[in-house]
Every structure is written in C-alpha cells, then in structure tokens.
Amino acid sequence: MVDGNKAYLCRLLLVWCILCGSLLMETANSQRPLCALTIKASERIDGRALCIGYDDIDEAFRLGRQRAGLYSPSRSRELTDTDLGLLGTALQETTRILAERFSLNADEIESALPRVDTSTTDIANFCPLYLRLPRQCRPTRYRRHDALCNNLEEPTWGAARTPFRRLISPEYADGISSPRVGSDGFPLPPPRVVSSRVHRDFFQGxxxxxxxxxxxxxxxxxxxLTLTAETKVPGTRxxxxxxxSNHKHPNCLPLQVPADDPFYRLHGQSCINMIRSEAGVRPGCRLGYRVQINSLTSYIDANFVYGSSYRVGDSLRQLRDGLMKTVPLFNSLRLKPLLPPKLVNPDDGCIRAHPDLFCFLAGDNRVNEQLALGVLHTMFVREHNRIASELQKVNPHWDDETLYQETRHIVAALVQHITYSEFLPLLLGEETIKEYGLDLKKEGYSDDYDPRVDATVPAEFGTAAFRFGHSLLPHAIERRSSTHQYIGExxxxxxxxxPFDLHKPGWYDQYMLGIINQLAQAM
Structure with a gap:
C-alpha cells in the first residue's frame, strides 16, 4: 500500500510539473507582442500593412526544420560546420515559407525579416550559445582563439563561424537562396563555357x-582571414x-561541361562536381536570405598557426614550456623540426600514395594545399617555439599557458607588421597606402582603434577581390642552394x-630559398 501511495504521488508530481511547465510557457508566450514583425502600409508596394505573428514564426520554423532535417537542438559544446549548415538551412527555409505566405519581396526579405527578435520564438532553443544576443564579455588578458569579444561592444563582429559581411546585396533568383539568373530571367551561360573562353593558361615572369x-x-x-564553411559528408569529411548520383546532396550545383570542351572532352568528362558552401547562421539566429559562414576570425592574428577554436589550438600544443608540436625528424643531421603529421582524417585535403604517408597538421587545414604554404607554416611554428624558448630564459617563473599566450601575441604582431609594412605596399603601392592611412608609425603607439568599425571580412573580398593571387602562382616550384643557385623544380x-618533398632532409631549406628567388607569374 505504501508503494502504491508513492507511485500515486510520483504520478501526481509529474502531472503538476507538466502543468507548471505549460503555464510558464503560456505565460512567456502571453507576454510576447502580437506581431513579431510589423511593416507599415506606406512601406509596402501593395499599400497594405502587414503583421507577422510569433505563432507564424514558430510554425514556419517547425516546417523549415522538417525540410532541412533538423529534428532536435545540438548538445555538442562546439558545433561542426555541418551542424551550423543544418540550422542555417532551416532558417533559410523558414524565411522561404514566410515569404511565400505573406508575399514578401526581395527588399522585405533582406531588410524587414532580420528585424524579428527570434529570442522569444522556438528558434531560440536551437540557437548556439555563441550567437545568442546580447552577449556579455568578460575582459581577459588574452584574446580568444575564435575572436568572440574582440570588440567588447559588438562581441560577434569578426568572430569565427559567423557570416561574412556584404558590401552589396546578393542577387539570388528567388531573393533567398537560388542561383542568380540573367536580367531576362533565363539561366546564365554555363560557367565552364565562360572560363574556357576567357581564361588562357600561360607562364610569363x-x-x-x-x-x-x-x-x-x-x-x-x-x-x-577567410575560410568558407564547406559542405562535407559527415564522418568521412x-x-x-x-x-x-541519384541521391544528390541539397547543396549540389553540378556544372555541365560542353561536348567540345578543349580539356575535359579529352578525358570523357561531362560534369564538374560543384558543391555549395554550407548555409550560415546570423548572430541572434535572425531570419533572412542565405548567408555564408567564415570559419575563421576576420583579424590578422596568425590563426593559421594557432587555429580559430580552443579545440584546434590545444591539439597543436605540446602543453609544456609554451611550445607548439613539431617532429624532430632530422635531429641527427642537425636540421630543424617539421610540422606534426595529420593523423585524424588523414585523407582530408591530402593525396596519400600509401597508408603510412601523412600530410601536415597546422592551425589551418589548407596547410597542404600547395607546398609553399607548408614551407611558410613550418617557418612560423618554428618561430613560435624560438620566441617561447627565449621568453622562458628571461621569465623562468612563467608557466606553459603564459609562455604560449605571450608568444602568440608576438607572432600575431609579426604577421601584422609584415602584412602592413611589406606585403600591402608591394600590392597597393606606397601612394595608396599613405592615402588610406595604412602606413605604419616609425615610433610611439597608435590609438586609432574604433569599436564602431565592423572588421568582419566582406564576402566580396574573400570570394572576388583577393582571388587575384591565384593568377600569380608559377607553374612550378624551384629549389635553390645556399648560394641561391638553381637546383631543380x-x-x-x-x-x-x-607536400611530401619536405620529408626529405635539406629540401625544406632548398624550397625556402627557391620561394624567395623565383619570380611570380605575371597577371
């Protein structure tokens, strides 16, 4: 009988909790204004005022989640690009559902829908912690790897895994996500036709x-600065x-190759495997057209050495004496160490001839993209370890974390200084540098920091303007001797x-000397 009473009381308590939860939710919802978004009649083409309710938002998000395959909030401490892509797609589809139901035009999708406060909708339950607004920043001695709170007034500006900023509005055909079409509404010419007719590949110093x-x-x-979140198959990368394929990924945009293509027809290829980047998520998980995620911070902070997350950063550290991981492959020859091998997902970004061969691991996953990148990555990791060792000599009381963070400060400053004092003047010219106030002071300090400036990398910079460098790549990479004489290529x-040539003793130095002597290709 006692056990029966306990069971009865437990059921009664459970019912009470459910009722209380329902009442609390009902109370919270009752405190919401009727309209999540109001557009005045004077602001609409049809001259009719519009009220989109919070219940409309919740219902659209429920349907949007179904379309995207997002069934429950992620409980992971650090969301993957795939996780963010699912949420981004759900928000994109929510936008589409609302646009269709309320006949929203492209301008209203761009400027009105993002005004909806999603923190009082069901979207809030799915919004990652780092994107929730407002965010309180706690002042610390060292910057976060992901650059959150780099700007104390606008914590998400320039942070990793936030959307690129836009200088001009996108031209999606449907105002939300579909690829651009011509001004007449018909599809644009196939990209491969344009590239094969416009671009010619030849070398000129x-x-x-x-x-x-x-x-x-x-x-x-x-x-x-830039890494657009790529679409990958979960698990295999x-x-x-x-x-x-009969079961195409929703981000597939395959490019058809003409039958008379000058290159691909020789290989019997009629399709190029084109994949869209993952859909992004705005700060506050706000609605609007499809955006793209920048997986990196928007600041020059040497995160190609350290990574843009604590997880990546810690995986690269020795966790002693402030040092980064390296491999002393040629110690017996008194040669300096190389980067550590990439043992997790070794085939991601690496073409391996056999299972015992590994590419390199670094703060940026593109370290193995071309060999010269591996050379420079190695140089900066070596420089980190050199500086950390020197700091330890003069500060023997510093622990591993202090040595690591102080060295990280210095290496980031080195990259910034080289960029502004050498790279940009060569790229833009001295007159342009001075005109825009980009020249460095010879002495003293700068107080030019303005928290009102959004340092987030523009999409136009990452995907168009800064692509020019690919045209400067030479057709081969030279090796030179210590006397700068040509050895081979x-x-x-x-x-x-x-990048496996760097596993050969002495070849790292030869490639470095080749890089500083070899002419770039003319544009």
Whole structure:
C-alpha cells in the first residue's frame, strides 16, 4: 500500500510539473507582442500593412526544420560546420515559407525579416550559445582563439563561424537562396563555357621582380582571414558526389561541361562536381536570405598557426614550456623540426600514395594545399617555439599557458607588421597606402582603434577581390642552394595536397630559398 501511495504521488508530481511547465510557457508566450514583425502600409508596394505573428514564426520554423532535417537542438559544446549548415538551412527555409505566405519581396526579405527578435520564438532553443544576443564579455588578458569579444561592444563582429559581411546585396533568383539568373530571367551561360573562353593558361615572369614569396605570403594572409564553411559528408569529411548520383546532396550545383570542351572532352568528362558552401547562421539566429559562414576570425592574428577554436589550438600544443608540436625528424643531421603529421582524417585535403604517408597538421587545414604554404607554416611554428624558448630564459617563473599566450601575441604582431609594412605596399603601392592611412608609425603607439568599425571580412573580398593571387602562382616550384643557385623544380600540380618533398632532409631549406628567388607569374 505504501508503494502504491508513492507511485500515486510520483504520478501526481509529474502531472503538476507538466502543468507548471505549460503555464510558464503560456505565460512567456502571453507576454510576447502580437506581431513579431510589423511593416507599415506606406512601406509596402501593395499599400497594405502587414503583421507577422510569433505563432507564424514558430510554425514556419517547425516546417523549415522538417525540410532541412533538423529534428532536435545540438548538445555538442562546439558545433561542426555541418551542424551550423543544418540550422542555417532551416532558417533559410523558414524565411522561404514566410515569404511565400505573406508575399514578401526581395527588399522585405533582406531588410524587414532580420528585424524579428527570434529570442522569444522556438528558434531560440536551437540557437548556439555563441550567437545568442546580447552577449556579455568578460575582459581577459588574452584574446580568444575564435575572436568572440574582440570588440567588447559588438562581441560577434569578426568572430569565427559567423557570416561574412556584404558590401552589396546578393542577387539570388528567388531573393533567398537560388542561383542568380540573367536580367531576362533565363539561366546564365554555363560557367565552364565562360572560363574556357576567357581564361588562357600561360607562364610569363612578373616584370617587376615580384617573387613567389609575395604570392605565398599573400595566400597565407588569405588563409588567416577567410575560410568558407564547406559542405562535407559527415564522418568521412569527403565531398558529396553531385555528378551521376541519384541521391544528390541539397547543396549540389553540378556544372555541365560542353561536348567540345578543349580539356575535359579529352578525358570523357561531362560534369564538374560543384558543391555549395554550407548555409550560415546570423548572430541572434535572425531570419533572412542565405548567408555564408567564415570559419575563421576576420583579424590578422596568425590563426593559421594557432587555429580559430580552443579545440584546434590545444591539439597543436605540446602543453609544456609554451611550445607548439613539431617532429624532430632530422635531429641527427642537425636540421630543424617539421610540422606534426595529420593523423585524424588523414585523407582530408591530402593525396596519400600509401597508408603510412601523412600530410601536415597546422592551425589551418589548407596547410597542404600547395607546398609553399607548408614551407611558410613550418617557418612560423618554428618561430613560435624560438620566441617561447627565449621568453622562458628571461621569465623562468612563467608557466606553459603564459609562455604560449605571450608568444602568440608576438607572432600575431609579426604577421601584422609584415602584412602592413611589406606585403600591402608591394600590392597597393606606397601612394595608396599613405592615402588610406595604412602606413605604419616609425615610433610611439597608435590609438586609432574604433569599436564602431565592423572588421568582419566582406564576402566580396574573400570570394572576388583577393582571388587575384591565384593568377600569380608559377607553374612550378624551384629549389635553390645556399648560394641561391638553381637546383631543380617540381611542377606545381604534383605538389597540390602532396607536400611530401619536405620529408626529405635539406629540401625544406632548398624550397625556402627557391620561394624567395623565383619570380611570380605575371597577371
């Protein structure tokens, strides 16, 4: 009888909790205004005022989640790009449902829908902690790897895994996500037709003596600032198959190749495996057209060495004496160490001839993209360890964390100084540098920081303007001796995702000398 009473009381308590929860939710919902978004009649083409209610938002999000395959909030402490992509797609589909139901035009999708406060909708339950607004920042001695709270007044500006900023509005065909079409509404010419007719591949040395080091450092800066979140198959980290597959990924945009293509017809290829990047999520998980995620911080902070998350950063550290992981492969030859091997997902961004061969691990996953990048990555990791060792000599009381963070400060400053004092003047010219106030002071300190400036990288910079460097890449990478004499070269194509020449003793130095002597290709 006692057990029966206990069971009865437990059931009664459970019912009470459910009722209380329902009442609390009802109370919270009752405190919401009727309209989540109001658009005045004077602001609409049809002259009719519009009220989109919170219940409308919740219902649209429920349907949007179903379309995206997002069934429950992620409980992971650090969401993957795939996790963010699912949420981004759900928000994109929520936008589409609302736009169709309330006949919203492109301007209203762009400027009105983002005004909805999603913190009082069901969207809030799915919004990652780092994107929830407002965010309180706690002042600390050292910057976060992800650059959250780099700007104390606008904590998400320039932070990793937030959307690129836009200088001009996108031209999605449907105002939300579908690829652009021509002004007449018909599809644009196939991209492969345009590229094969406009671009010609030939080598001509740069007439102003710009070396391969200029190109390689520029690519390193690009990899410090931009990395659009790629669509990958979960678990394998492989690209989805978009050509000839019956079950295409929703981010597939395969490019058809004309039958008379000058290159691909020789290989019997009629399709290029084109995949869209993952859909992004705005701060506050706000609604609107499809945005793209920048997986990196928007600041020049040497995160190609340290990574843009604590998880990546810690995986690269020795966790003693402030040092980064390296491999003393040639200690017996008194040669300096190399980067550690990439043992987790070893085939991601790496073409391996056999299972015992590994590419390198670094703060940026594109370290193996071409061999010269691996050379510069190695140089900066070595420099970190050199500086950390010197700091330990003069500060023997510092622990591992202090040595690591202080060295990280210095290396980031080195990259910034090289960028502004050497790279940009060569790229833009001294007059342009002075005109825009980008020249460095010879002495003293600067107080030019303005928290009102959004340092988030524009999409136009990452996907268009800074792409020019690819045209400067030479067709081969040279090796030179300590007296700068030519030794040999390797075709660039044979080093793409294959940096294994650096495993040969002495070849790192030869490639470094080649990079600083070899001319870049003219544009």
């Amino acid at each position: 740069h007439e102003h003596g710009v070396t391969f080091m200029f190109v390689s450092f520029g690519q390193l800066v690009d990899h410090d 492989k690209d989805p198959e978009c050509c000839g 390797r075709p660039l194509r044979s080093t793409l995702q294959q």
